[in-house]
Each structure stands twice: as structure tokens, then as C-alpha cells.
Amino acid sequence: xxxxxxxxxxxxxxxxxxxxxxxxxxxxxxxxxxxxxxxxxxxxxxxxxxxxxxxxxxxxxxxxxxxxxxxxxxxxxxxxxxxxxxxxxxxxxxxxxxxxxxxxxxxxxxxxxxxxxxxxxxxxxxxxxxxxxxxxxxxxxxxxxxxxxxxxxxxxxxxxxxxxxxxxxxxxxxxxxxxxxxxxxxxxxxxxxxxxxxxxxxxxxxxxxxxxxxxxxxxxxxxxxxxxxxxxxxxxxxxxxxxxxxxxxxxxxxxxxxxxxxxxxxxxxxxxxxxxxxxxxxxxxxxxxxxxxxxxxxxxxxxxxxxxxxxxxxxxxxxxxxxxxxxxxxxxxxxxxxxxxxxxxxxxxxxxxxxxxxxxxxxxxxxxxxxxxxxxxxxxxxxxxxxxxxxxxxxxxxxxxxxxxxxxxxxxxxxxxxxxxxxxxxxxxxxxxxxxxxxxxxxxxxxxxxxxxxxxxxxxxxxxxxxxxxxxxxxxxxxxxxxxxxxxxxxxxxxxxxxxxxxxxxxxxxxxxxxxxxxxxxxxxxxxxxxx
Amino acid sequence: xxxxxxxxxxxxxxxxxxxxxxxxxxxxxxxxxxxxxxxxxxxxxxxxxxxxxxxxxxxxxxxxxxxxxxxxxxxxxxxxxxxxxxxxxxxxxxxxxxxxxxxxxxxxxxxxxxxxxxxxxxxxxxxxxxxxxxxxxxxxxxxxxxxxxxxxxxxxxxxxxxxxxxxxxxxxxxxxxxxxxxxxxxxxxxxxxxxxxxxxxxxxxxxxxxxxxxxxxxxxxxxxxxxxxxxxxxxxxxxxxxxxxxxxxxxxxxxxxxxxxxxxxxxxxxxxxxxxxxxxxxxxxxxxxxxxxxxxxxxxxxxxxxxxxxxxx
Numbered sequence: 001x002x003x004x005x006x007x008x009x010x011x012x013x014x015x016x017x018x019x020x021x022x023x024x025x026x027x028x029x030x031x032x033x034x035x036x037x038x039x040x041x042x043x044x045x046x047x048x049x050x051x052x053x054x055x056x057x058x059x060x061x062x063x064x065x066x067x068x069x070x071x072x073x074x075x076x077x078x079x080x081x082x083x084x085x086x087x088x089x090x091x092x093x094x095x096x097x098x099x100x101x102x103x104x105x106x107x108x109x110x111x112x113x114x115x116x117x118x119x120x121x122x123x124x125x126x127x128x129x130x131x132x133x134x135x136x137x138x139x140x141x142x143x144x145x146x147x148x149x150x151x152x153x154x155x156x157x158x159x160x161x162x163x164x165x166x167x168x169x170x171x172x173x174x175x176x177x178x179x180x181x182x183x184x185x186x187x188x189x190x191x192x193x194x195x196x197x198x199x200x201x202x203x204x205x206x207x208x209x210x211x212x213x214x215x216x217x218x219x220x221x222x223x224x225x226x227x228x229x230x231x232x233x234x235x236x237x238x239x240x241x242x243x244x245x246x247x248x249x250x251x252x253x254x255x256x257x258x259x260x261x262x263x264x265x266x267x268x269x270x271x272x273x274x275x276x277x278x279x280x281x282x283x284x285x286x287x288x289x290x291x292x293x294x295x296x297x298x299x300x301x302x303x304x305x306x307x308x309x310x311x312x313x314x315x316x317x318x319x320x321x322x323x324x325x326x327x328x329x330x331x332x333x334x335x336x337x338x339x340x341x342x343x344x345x346x347x348x349x350x351x352x353x354x355x356x357x358x359x360x361x362x363x364x365x366x367x368x369x370x371x372x373x374x375x376x377x378x379x380x381x382x383x384x385x386x387x388x389x390x391x392x393x394x395x396x397x398x399x400x401x402x403x404x405x406x407x408x409x410x411x412x413x414x415x416x417x418x419x420x421x422x423x424x425x426x427x428x429x430x431x432x433x434x435x436x437x438x439x440x441x442x443x444x445x446x447x448x449x450x451x452x453x454x455x456x457x458x459x460x461x462x463x464x465x466x467x468x469x470x471x472x473x474x475x476x477x478x479x480x481x482x483x484x485x486x487x488x489x490x491x492x493x494x495x496x497x498x499x500x501x502x503x504x505x506x507x508x509x510x511x512x513x514x515x516x517x518x519x520x521x522x523x524x525x526x527x528x529x530x531x532x
Numbered sequence: 533x534x535x536x537x538x539x540x541x542x543x544x545x546x547x548x549x550x551x552x553x554x555x556x557x558x559x560x561x562x563x564x565x566x567x568x569x570x571x572x573x574x575x576x577x578x579x580x581x582x583x584x585x586x587x588x589x590x591x592x593x594x595x596x597x598x599x600x601x602x603x604x605x606x607x608x609x610x611x612x613x614x615x616x617x618x619x620x621x622x623x624x625x626x627x628x629x630x631x632x633x634x635x636x637x638x639x640x641x642x643x644x645x646x647x648x649x650x651x652x653x654x655x656x657x658x659x660x661x662x663x664x665x666x667x668x669x670x671x672x673x674x675x676x677x678x679x680x681x682x683x684x685x686x687x688x689x690x691x692x693x694x695x696x697x698x699x700x701x702x703x704x705x706x707x708x709x710x711x712x713x714x715x716x717x718x719x720x721x722x723x724x725x726x727x728x729x730x731x732x733x734x735x736x737x738x739x740x741x742x743x744x745x746x747x748x749x750x751x752x753x754x755x756x757x758x759x760x761x762x763x764x765x766x767x768x769x770x771x772x773x774x775x776x777x778x779x780x781x782x783x784x785x786x787x788x789x790x791x792x793x794x795x796x797x798x799x800x801x802x803x804x805x806x807x808x809x810x811x812x813x814x815x816x817x818x819x820x821x822x823x824x825x826x827x828x829x830x831x832x833x834x835x836x837x838x839x840x841x842x843x844x845x
Contacts, residue, residue, distance in 0.1 A: 418580065
């Protein structure tokens, strides 16, 4: 107990004693059941289908449950379903719900709720859209059974319904799930392990979740989104703190219990405090991205893209992002997440070994580059992007390229990157972003890797070879086929320079030592977390 | 007096109308798109376009402005594009912390700065004057966030006397409310104290040269009544003016202070809304701040009349 808490408690006990009350122990007990958590960002909206920010997803896993959930091996496991049947031709999926599932308003979870929820999700989710494109029928057979009939087999069905990438296929009551997927819901009723205290929600400041007494956890041990989600606290308060120094001080003084994203600069201070534990937040980390505009000069020319790829030194980028701590980054001659089952470096030679600036300059010259400015959109309000942007400006200048450095904020980058106009007319040449490692483990939810030309993600790369191999991955019948397809995808995407990975990096999380049960993962998992 | 107040209130209507048009136009031409932020990083351009349509962002400027103005005239500031909550509700949630911070800072600043300025003028040229004005220069020069971090480090982390961050509503109790605001008020008040102290000193120096002060001294009046009754009242008009003008400074400073001390006030709401391009919220807050500023100016004018009976409007 710190000095101020002691003084406060003493005063409270004194006041209670003076008023004849004897409930002093209850104060301490009540405080112990409330966990105060500082999330990565503000929970500005709370519709995981309408708004697909990670912070919304992270809050939503508390309130809404899923039919399946991926475990720490990224394997989908049953969650709300008791079992499933797949027809021998792979065209009909039949899901049976577990008994006793209840929404927070006390109503039972029925098959019609599942149907409406999946229909809304499928409009917004890339995998959902793939299923929707081959859907013949999605119906509730009875209160507990849902049938999804397809015109083509979709072997990744369980992964699609249990993945942790946004948007997740959350199950909502039918009346809520019938909301237009492009409009926000206003009622937050789910069947997850915690309820959302809507009246206490102050966007930008606080969000409160309370233990749902009617939740029926599975009997298996918890592993990420799978297994028994046992809540060991009564109340969870998300406290929004935009300033890292304030969050650090609040954690040290015990005003908060858990900080999701401490910045690297403050880690040494936190590590020195014996009341604080620090560990890697997400072993799947992040993939840094140098995103090029394939539609306009100079990056519409493959040789120019190759020249930058040849000169780019990932170590420069990673040190700018995470500092001197070598445990936080590693080179990444791949588009995929290191440490995941299907990770591959096939075709990644272009990013390996010593960098050759002279050869890159020669290639640039062969490409006929004649000084066209490269419009670099650099978000100054996102520390990793600002750091990478500065390294890029230096790199391009060393290559002899003309840099038009646009220092702006992420909101403006978000808008401008959607422009297909030439760079001098409101368009752009390159920008930096990062992709969550969990999204890059496979091509399943990896929009940034697609090479579908003007239908592709920003930058609009056109790579028929990559697309051919992604299709092969989706159709793969076993792990070997999947692994082989991923190698070919990596090679094709490297050859066409869909984008340039700037490295793989991780971040820390920090919590008070009286908290136990914290696990690393792409989402802060609150089940089985205890506060002493 | 009542006629003057009525005229002044009426005159705020065109001012507010101009502010409304200016803010709406500025946001319309500013880069950034809330639909992009809502849709998230993985969204396709088609998704973004559908969200824009659902939010009505694809409609022409004039149509949107007329609709927004009509709603404003009916007291409806609109709905946040992100939270789906009415802007009035969002502002209502954040008003108490910001007002608490501003009022406490104002009171603290006046009670510290005015005596500082008076004493500095009284002891003009002495080491006391130089020390006080040196402190004022320090208050001007050091940014609010630096003062905030230093205060939090010393009084919250090292000494553990006060909380690092947060806000507790006044309804919870006077001390919990006050203890959360002590450090932010001092941090925010530093620059304000410096400003008021310097103006007080300058104004007092001028008044202390006047004949009636010499007469007061000659007839044997004590130093305290001369300074605080005769001189200060006559030096008060510029001080009140600066306090009024300084409200804008407070509003700006509150944005930083609320971030440093994690106070869920209007300042942080403003920053969040700007970064997300939540147009209705930005428009609502700017209108509110403009209204507060106009109101403060009105109060300042009324105080002039109380301080100097020669002033009439």
C-alpha cells in the first residue's frame, strides 16, 4: 500500500468508525476486484463491425462471443458451437450451438441471432465477402442449428469464424445484428463474459465492463480467444490516457494496474520499479510497411521499386522505431509473421544481406528515373510512422531521388492515400504503415498483400502471380499445400514489390506485480487475470 | 444597465453566426475524412464510400450547412460521427472537469498574481521586485506540460501526496475533487499568474505616481490601505482586461493540461475530435468556446462599470 492510499484508508476507517460503520474491510475488497487498464487508444465507438479499429475489437471480445476462437497456435477451436458437420462435398456447413448460452439481457442465444450476425459481418469482412460470394443459403434450421450452404467448398470456414483479425464474426441479438453494416449500433448486448456499462461510458476518458454472471465458460483451458473465459474480477475500467508519461507515472503510483502499450523510451524506468512487471505484449508483433503507389511514376516502374527494395536497410528502420533494444525487432525477408506455423522466407533474398546502394542507383538509372518527386506522406502523430518516414527520406535522397516530404497527421494520410490522382495533383508516392503480425500470419485476412490492381489496397499493386498463389492457398487441402502456396506467394509478392517490409518489431506491456494471469497476444485477454 | 446587457447579448448573435459559418467552412476544406478513420486500415475504398454516404458526407456543402444551422437554431448540436452520442451529451460529460479546472486556476491565479504585482510595484527596483518578476518570466517561459510533468513527478511520484492523474466529480466530495485539481491548476496557472502579475505591477506603478497617492501618504495613511484600497482599485481596469483576455489562454492551456493529467475535459474532447475529424463535435465545441469568450467579455465590460463609474456604454 502506498503512502497516499494508507492515509486515505486511515481517514476512511476513522470516518466510518466515527459514524458507527464497520465496513472498512469491504473497501479494500471492493478495490481489489476492480482492474484499471490503460488501452492502446480511445474507445471512440463500440460497434466491431461498423468500426474496425483494434481498440474496438479488443473491447468487443469482452462483450460479444464467437462461434469459434483461435488459440495461441492460430488454430480455430469451438467456442459457442457444440459441434459442426461438413457435408462430404464440402458445400454444407451445419453448426450446433451450445446449450445455456445467454445474452446479457437474459434472452437465450438462438440460431436466428447467429444468422443475422453472420450476415452483417459477411458484408464487411474480406473472408466473409468471399463466403458471401459463394453462398447459396444461410438459415436457422431450428433454435440451435444453423446451416450455411455454399456453391464451392470453403475449407477455411472455421478460421474465418474464429479469427482475431478485424472485423471478428461476433454474435449479437438478431434485433441489433439487423442494423445496416455501414451504420453504427446503439445497443451493446452480447453473450460474452462481461457486460458493457453503457451509462458509465465517457468516450475519450473511460469505458467500464462488469462481470456477466450468466456466462458459461467452456471447460477447456483458456488460450487466446479459445477455451474457458473465466473472469476473476468484478469490474474492469478502461482509463484512456493519451500521454505516455502520465500513464507511466500512474502505473508507478499504483493508480492503474495494467498499461497496454508503454513506449520504448519509458521501459527502462518501468523495469527498474520492483512493483511493475514488463514483458512483450504480443509475440506476433508488427510488420512495418513501405507502401508504394504502383499507379503513378516513379513507382509504377518495377525497376524503381526494385531499386528501393535493394537499398532498404531494415535495421535502420527498426532502430528508428524501437531504439537500441535488440530483443524488440528482427529482420524480415518475408511478408509473413515470424514464429507462426506457416512462416516462409522463400523469395526473400532481395531483403537479405548487405545493402548495395551503388547497384540500386544503377538500377534506378536503367529505369530511366529522371528526378520525379516522390511524395512521401508521413504521419507525425504516430511515432513509428514518423520514425520510418525520416529514414525513408534519407534513403531516397541517398539514392538520388527527389523527395517531397509531406509531414501531416494520420487522419490526413488516411484520406490522401485513397486518392488515385497523380502525386502532384493530390495523390502520393509512398507512405508508411504497419500491419499487426496476427493479420500477417496467413493470407486469410491480409488485404495489404493482395495484387488485384485498382481493386487492391492503397497503392493498387497489380500482381497476377501473387493472386494466383493466394487462390491456391485458399483452396489448399492440407498444411503442406498451404505452406507451399505461402512460399510461392512470398516470392511473387517480393518479385513484384507489392510493398517493402521494413522489419518485424514488437512492443512491451506493463502491469503491477499484484496482477497475475497476463498473457501475451494480439489482444489483451482479461479472462483468468487476477488481482491480489 | 439591463438595456446594455440585452444589447450586448443581441450583438452576440451575428458573432456566433459568423463563427458557425467560419468553422463549418474551415472543416469542409480541411484535409482528412472521418469515414476513413471509421472504416479502419483494412477497409476497401467501396467500404469507405458507403460509410461516407451513411454519414451524409457526400452531400453538397450548402445543403449540409443549412441543415446544421437549422438544427443549431433548435438547440441541437448534432450527433458525433464516432460515438453516435449527441454532441450536447458529450459536452455535458466533459463540461464539469474543464470548468472546475478553469475556475480553480482563475481563483488561484488572481489570489497569487495580484498581490505579487502589487508588492513588486511597491518594492519596485528592489530584490523583491526582481525576484517576483523573475518568477513571472519563468512562468511565461516554461511550457505548461513541463511544469505539469515536474509537479507530477515531485508531488505525486516522489512525495506521494497527490494523485498523478484523473478527475473526481465534485458530487463525490470536496477533497477528492480538489486533490485531483491541485497540480493541474498550478501547472495551468503558472503562465496566467505571470501575465496578471506583470500587468498588475505595470498598472500599479503608474497609479502610484499619481498625486492622490502622494496626498494619501502625506496625510499619514498606512501602506496597506494605500496599496490595496486606493491604488489597486484605480489600477484594476487593465488587470480585469488581461484576466478576460487570458480566458483564451486558459482554454488553450486546458487542452494541454487535461492531456498531461488525464482529465476528461473539453480540451481532450477537442483534440480527439480534431484527430478523428469528428466534425459535429468540433463545431459544437468551437461554438461553445466562442460563446464562453463572448460572455467573458460581457462580464469584463460590466466590471469596468463597477470599477470606474465614469465608464458608460
